[in-house]
Amino acid sequence: MALKGNLRDFTITQLLNLINLAKKTGTLVIEGPGEIARVTFREGKLAYAQVGQEDNSLAAILLRSNKITNSQFKILKERTSQMTDKELGLLLINAGYVSQDEILKSIQLYCINSIRRLFSWVEGFFRFEQDQPLPEDKISVKVDLENLIIEGSRQLREWEQLQEEIPTLEMALKFTDRPGTNLRNINLSVEEWRVVSYVNPKNTMRQIARATRMNDLEIRRVVYALLQAGLVEIVRPGGAPIPTRMFPTQNKEEQKSLVNRLIARIRSI
Amino acid sequence: MMQTVKIVVTGPFSAGKTEFIRSVSEIDVVSTERKISTEAEKIKETTTVAMDFGRITVDEDLVLYLFGTPGQRRFDFMWEILSEGMLGFIVMVDSTRPETFREARSILETFRAYAPTPYVVAANKQDRPDAWAIDDMRLALRLDSKVKILPSIATDKDAVKNVLLELLYSILAEMEAGSS
Numbered sequence: 550m551a552l553k554g555n556l557r558d559f560t561i562t563q564l565l566n567l568i569n570l571a572k573k574t575g576t577l578v579i580e581g582p583g584e585i586a587r588v589t590f591r592e593g594k595l596a597y598a599q600v601g602q603e604d605n606s607l608a609a610i611l612l613r614s615n616k617i618t619n620s621q622f623k624i625l626k627e628r629t630s631q632m633t634d635k636e637l638g639l640l641l642i643n644a645g646y647v648s649q650d651e652i653l654k655s656i657q658l659y660c661i662n663s664i665r666r667l668f669s670w671v672e673g674f675f676r677f678e679q680d681q682p683l684p685e686d687k688i689s690v691k692v693d694l695e696n697l698i699i700e701g702s703r704q705l706r707e708w709e710q711l712q713e714e715i716p717t718l719e720m721a722l723k724f725t726d727r728p729g730t731n732l733r734n735i736n737l738s739v740e741e742w743r744v745v746s747y748v749n750p751k752n753t754m755r756q757i758a759r760a761t762r763m764n765d766l767e768i769r770r771v772v773y774a775l776l777q778a779g780l781v782e783i784v785r786p787g788g789a790p791i792p793t794r795m796f797p798t799q800n801k802e803e804q805k806s807l808v809n810r811l812i813a814r815i816r817s818i
Numbered sequence: 819m820m821q822t823v824k825i826v827v828t829g830p831f832s833a834g835k836t837e838f839i840r841s842v843s844e845i846d847v848v849s850t851e852r853k854i855s856t857e858a859e860k861i862k863e864t865t866t867v868a869m870d871f872g873r874i875t876v877d878e879d880l881v882l883y884l885f886g887t888p889g890q891r892r893f894d895f896m897w898e899i900l901s902e903g904m905l906g907f908i909v910m911v912d913s914t915r916p917e918t919f920r921e922a923r924s925i926l927e928t929f930r931a932y933a934p935t936p937y938v939v940a941a942n943k944q945d946r947p948d949a950w951a952i953d954d955m956r957l958a959l960r961l962d963s964k965v966k967i968l969p970s971i972a973t974d975k976d977a978v979k980n981v982l983l984e985l986l987y988s989i990l991a992e993m994e995a996g997s998s
Binding site: 798 | 821842880904920921923927928935960962975979986987990994
């Protein structure tokens, strides 16, 4: 039976658990929010993972893990563009640039980080392509899934809690009116600073997330930290349409009269 | 022509919303209660599954409806429908159950997103010895100092009247601020 469905009903962690227990071999394809992930498994172990269209060549992976410099990366891209990852790996090992262990660890880290990104996907269609192998030119790894499953479960709990704290991203943020609070004296992370720079009652949290290229989990995480620190508060976005159907009349004086009649009636109960 | 306005009473499961409406409604509250099936939520026999509905006739031209939302999260699809066109809303919180404070906060934020109408928080069951103090609840619920948090006993008519009146005063104040 085809293994396919929606992440709303079957989470990434549950999928990894199933693949691990059934020792499956094949490729899990997930059509997530705006990008597609392809994760390959061999006998229940992670063999390779890629999310979206980012450069997943060996040279790019080594650059990300600081095993080669920017200039080395540029040279490799120019001169070895026709090589497969396996050929390039052998070349680099033979030339003494990196060891085999460094290559494998870099790819392993890249794949694990790709899986970590998937943990924040709560919606998207998935299908498991049985026995679909990894492309010949890629170097595969062999990562046990247990630790990733535990990490994913923790993140899922965090996601549920954050969603309870910040149920909607359609609200805006404003700085709290606390005299004496100086942002410059507070140690904020890079992500927090990026969000802080967009704090304005006109910007919804969703707009801030889009501008800072954060997903729903990341923006909630940052906003929650700022809320806990008492730096910001959640407000309705400025310029949002005010409902007109609160009162049966649009006349301001009649509306006031109506509320005063309500007050008088409640007092008399 | 008869005019109608509505106030929504919301809050977590078992916060006292049905009792609150029952205390001031002039009709028997039209309640959609069902026996509770989940073991974890069996702290009471029944719960509201669609809405509670109470009425206060103001005069021959004006009626106030009180709508109570279902407390269990799986019925939250009803919330937005109930909130449409409300004058304001009351968030009921059980002062003796701090484990529900986080959910109360979440419900408050959800309703705030539906409409920019005034709201008050009713700290219910304040007559119980294990009730949290109002000031502590304000901190736990992360309420701004401008938000009214009012001691409440849902079965006590005067306490319920006070909560409703405070909400109406807030609505009036906002209207006056808007027109000045």
